[in-house]
Every structure is written in C-alpha cells, then in structure tokens.
Amino acid sequence: MSMICKSFGVTSKGDKVTMFTMTNKEGASVSVIDLGAIITSIIVPDRKGQLSEVTLGFDTLDRYEGKHSFMGDIVGRYGNRIAKAAFTLDGTTYHLAVNNNQNHLHGGLEGFNTKMWTLVAATEAEGSDSVKLHYLSPDMEENYPGNLDVYVTYTWDDDCNLSIRYEATTDKATHVNLTNHTYFNLAGHDHGTVLDHVVFIDSDAVTAVDKELIPTGGYMPVSGTPLDLREGMLLADGIDMKDTCTPMVWAGGYDHNYVLRKGAAMGTCAYVYHEESGRSMEVLTDQPGVQLYTACTTDMDGGRGGVHYGNFSGLCLETQHFPDTPNHPNFPTTVLRPGEKYDSTTIYAFRVEDDDEE
Secondary structure, three states: OEEEEEEEEEOOOOOEEEEEEEEOOOOOEEEEEOEOOOEEEEEEEOOOOOEEEOEOOOOOHHHHHOOOOOOOOEEOOEOOEEHHHEEEEOOEEEEOOOOEOOEEEOOOOOOHHHOEOEEEEEEEEOOEEEEEEEEEEOOOHHHOOOOEEEEEEEEEEOOOEEEEEEEEEEOOOEEOEOEEOOOEOOOOOOOOOOOOEEEEEOEEEEEEEOOOOOEEEEEEEOOOOOOOOOOOEEHHHHHHOHHHOHHHHHHOOOEEEEEEOOOOOOEEEEEEEEOOOOEEEEEEEOOOEEEEEOOOOOOEOOOHHHOOEOOOOOEEEEEEOOOOHHHOOOOOOOEEOOOOOEEEEEEEEEEEOOOOOO
16 A cells, blocks of 8 residues: 655645545555545556546546535535525524525535545555544534534555545534545546446335425335336436436436435445446445435536536435435434534445456
C-alpha cells in the first residue's frame, strides 16, 4: 500500500484543497479530497488486469465547487428527501431549505458536500491505508438543531475493499442520515451508460412514494414489477419496463429506497456485475435501506476527460435510513441524542469474476 497527498487547488473562498490517493499492491486506487470529503476517483482492474476509472467525476476543483449532481459527495446532515422541508422534534418544528420541488434534499443549500473537512489522520499500514476527516456542523446550520461532530474514515485495502465509516455525536437532539453519493460505472466512467450492468438488491419492498418521490409511510412490494431485483436484473431490461411501474415513471428510472431484508445487521445489501469487463461490486452495510439511483436526469458536460455524462451514465447505491424518516415514526429512527453515537459502516467490495468461456 502507498498513499500520496497532493494539492488539488484553492477554492473560490481561498481554502487549500488536498487530494489523498491510496493505492494497493494491484495498482488499484481510491482518491478523496477534503472539500466535502468527496471521492474523486476509484480505479480498479478488469478481468484482464486493465485498470480503469469506475466513478463519474471531474478533473478540476471548480467542477466540484459548482453543482455536480453530488458526484462522489458525502451527503448530510440528512441524505435524501424530507417532505415539505420541515420536521417536528421534541415539540419544536424546524423549517429547512426548500431545494427539491417543495421539499428538502441532501442537507440543504450548503450541505456537508460543500464544507471544508479537516484531516485527522492519513494512515499507511500493512495491507490497508485510511484517511480520516472531521467536520463540525454548528447548531442550526441549514436549520438543523445541535452541534454535530462528524468523522468520516475511508479505508482502502489490498483486496480492493473500500470501507466508509461514519461517526457523529451531538449536544442537542437532531436527525442524522449520512451517505455517500458516488456514481459507479464498472465498465469505465466514459462507457456511456450502465444499462449493461446487472443489479441485485436483497429487498422485498421499497418505501412507497408519491409523484414527488416522497414516502407515504407505507411499503410497496417489488414482486411483479421491474423494481424486483432479488434475482438480479439487467438494468436495460428494468428500464425498458419502467412504464409498467408508476413510481418508476415518476422517477424516470430507478430512484427508490429499498427496504433491506437484513434490517440493521451488517450484511450484503446489493451486488453489481458488468459482464464484458468482469468487474463486480458488492455493497455491505449496517444501514436498513439503500437508494438505487440510475442517473435518471443526469445531463452534464465537462466530466473527467471532457466526457459528457447523460441519462443512465452511472448508478448510485446510497446506503441509508429511509427518506423522510423525521415525518414517519413507523420508520427506523434517525434521531440522535446527546450521549449517543451515530456509528455506521458501508463497504464497497470490488472484484473480478472469471469468464466462463475461458
């Protein structure tokens, strides 16, 4: 293992940004920056040993400072949607930024992805490297209560496992739902789409939603719909059938929270496979849900190497508690209180599958 720390430029506010690149014995690497604790790159081998970039991203800092569809971002204080941009906690109603129709999305106007994080430690060890970053979100930032002390640790090892550990404490009751919003394309970031990827998710139901993709509080069984990924499905096949599934029509594809069979136990929640390259990615988490998003509305010029990222150019698997949980007491709670610790881990495990014909 090796780690390189280098300048990634200076923000418009004058903050110096550092990129940390962890490289394993296979030459596979993960890069993160201290602006937004953003993952800027994941490079892994294919079946033939060819290394390729498998995340959507950008070459320059200014693209990450501007709107960039949350590519690679740590999302917080609350990932996903909150209905009508408000919630009531312990008798007090908090009104949040309206930035998704009439709702609140991904922490507000200036979420954790826009903040400068502080390096705690960049650690090189036998078989794995890690980068630990810290951010203190002040009380009432984006109108969330409580000073929230947040740590995110990225660990990359010789087996191509990327572990993300989220830790947080607060001095006042608040809601916390942290996730990572990396867009993956196992064929390579410039492949075009992920429609030739097979996706498995271990879930019998999604959270039922209205036309703005806000949970109704109920659950929708996936059986008999293209949302059913329990046996694995080629995304092209699922997208071809989206008009038969009203929630997919509303989303323009997959943008749904899957209720995981395993609940809050640590275990596999999803698996992605790209046959031509042989690359696969298993997602393990202790979160009760995962949002599959297939870049349904993405239309962005100036991606890495000048690539245009269009519809279905990548897929996100955002491990999480459920959307709009603050307004649905029947959902697993996202309340964090003083004296408690938010401590969650998600692992993205990259592998190469054998070619059966060889």
